[in-house]
Amino acid sequence: xxxxxxxxxxxxxxxxxxxxxxxxxxxxxxxxxxxxxxxxxxxxxxxxxxxxxxxxxxxxxxxxxxxxxxxxxxxxxxxxxxxxxxxxxxxxxxxxxxxxxxxxxxxxxxxxxxxxxxxxxxxxxxxxxxxxxxxxxxxxxxxxxxxxxxxxxxxxxxxxxxxxxxxxxxxxxxxxxxxxxxxxxxxxxxxxxxxxxxxxxxxxxxxxxxxxxxxxxxxxxxxxxxxxxxxxxxxxxxxxxxxxxxxxxxxxxxxxxxxxxxxxxxxxxxxxxxxxxxxxxxxxxxxxxxxxxxxxxxxxxxxxxxxxxxxxxxxxxxxxxxxxxxxxxxxxxxxxxxxxxxxxxxxxxxxxxxxxxxxxxxxxxxxxxxxxxxxxxxxxxxxxxxxxxxxx
Numbered sequence: 001x002x003x004x005x006x007x008x009x010x011x012x013x014x015x016x017x018x019x020x021x022x023x024x025x026x027x028x029x030x031x032x033x034x035x036x037x038x039x040x041x042x043x044x045x046x047x048x049x050x051x052x053x054x055x056x057x058x059x060x061x062x063x064x065x066x067x068x069x070x071x072x073x074x075x076x077x078x079x080x081x082x083x084x085x086x087x088x089x090x091x092x093x094x095x096x097x098x099x100x101x102x103x104x105x106x107x108x109x110x111x112x113x114x115x116x117x118x119x120x121x122x123x124x125x126x127x128x129x130x131x132x133x134x135x136x137x138x139x140x141x142x143x144x145x146x147x148x149x150x151x152x153x154x155x156x157x158x159x160x161x162x163x164x165x166x167x168x169x170x171x172x173x174x175x176x177x178x179x180x181x182x183x184x185x186x187x188x189x190x191x192x193x194x195x196x197x198x199x200x201x202x203x204x205x206x207x208x209x210x211x212x213x214x215x216x217x218x219x220x221x222x223x224x225x226x227x228x229x230x231x232x233x234x235x236x237x238x239x240x241x242x243x244x245x246x247x248x249x250x251x252x253x254x255x256x257x258x259x260x261x262x263x264x265x266x267x268x269x270x271x272x273x274x275x276x277x278x279x280x281x282x283x284x285x286x287x288x289x290x291x292x293x294x295x296x297x298x299x300x301x302x303x304x305x306x307x308x309x310x311x312x313x314x315x316x317x318x319x320x321x322x323x324x325x326x327x328x329x330x331x332x333x334x335x336x337x338x339x340x341x342x343x344x345x346x347x348x349x350x351x352x353x354x355x356x357x358x359x360x361x362x363x364x365x366x367x368x369x370x371x372x373x374x375x376x377x378x379x380x381x382x383x384x385x386x387x388x389x390x391x392x
Contacts, residue, residue, distance in 0.1 A: 006182070007183075008136075010177055010180055012135075014177040015139055015143070017174035018170075018174040019140045019141070020143060020170045022171075023144040023146075023151055023249075024147060024163055027249040028152070028155060028160065028242060028245060029047050029102055030044055030230065030234075031231050031235060032098070032242070034234075037098060041355075041356040042356050043099065044229075045353050046103075046352075048351075049349045052348020052349040052352075053345065053349060055341050057107065061110070071115050072115075073179075075115040082105050082109035082112070083168050085104045085105050086168030087165055088101065089164040092161060141257035144253045145250050148249045149243065149250050151163060151167075152245055152246020153243045202339055208385075208388075213340070213343055215382050216276075217343055218374055219378030220347045221347050221351050222371040222378070224348055224352055224354075225352075225354055226367055227351070227352055229290070229359060229364050233302075237364075248306045249306070251306040252313070255314070256310040256313055260317075263275055267319060272322035273319070273385065275315050275318070276315070276323060277385075279315035280382050282312055284372045285308045286371075287375070289304050290305055290368055291368035324336050
């Protein structure tokens, strides 16, 4: 019990500092690129795809850490390096170097993801893990809520370079605290590698999973079309300051914190696919708010979109993992997750480039209209998929 308390104390302390790091950096990438470096839609698209590029390599990193005994080290080292790249922001004075920082951060931080799952499994007992991680996630969200507007104000006052620098230090300290957690490292025999070609046959063999991937891919592709356009609307149409962007991000965080609890209970009572249907159906309101703001510039519509985004993000975050656990055979869970992550990465690369290419042709109204259509279609198709499952 003492070890569990010590683990939780260090995990919470690490989560608080991680919240400071995240709240002071990621919400402002697009706006900073546009305001400080006059970033083009293509540049904003590159920022949007950075996480997708990182996710494409997640399957490979998972293979690397399979037979490694030092799972905690495999999480700590990439995280320190990824967060450490922000220590170079004081010398960033061009859009190319700013993009390099973002890409390095996203790609290197994804290296830690597979190891983190293994570490958390060893940190907490099965019967308590869900509740404890829920508590840690809630604390992290509360920190993000408190810090994001303050970071926006700081960026407006002293610029992003030193705010990012200090945030990088907070992120590194967060990881160092986490590295002091004592866990029981479990060595497993090396498993037979699963090729990407073999994984890609799963949707053709498992029709239900193939249908799920198709719906999820289409729905998400529409969202990624809009992602690089949102900062352009905020800066060019609404003239939003970094402080205002911080408040908008805070709205998202508040709703996420509330609905993490709600969707978690809903999944226990109902099922995760029904949650996906509900959040997909709500999602159309996000691009709708930006569409209305592009016609009649006002932060009210964008603020509503931010709230809906918090509700949707929490639902998707909780429901995706549980849906895959429900659909996948016990011995194939890792393969199903790898395939899902790969498709998310591909989607996250294609969408922003497609959105940036279409933007000069059809404008923001056209982009957001496509997104609205894919969200509504995704909700309808996920509803049909939900009803088709005999296990529900």
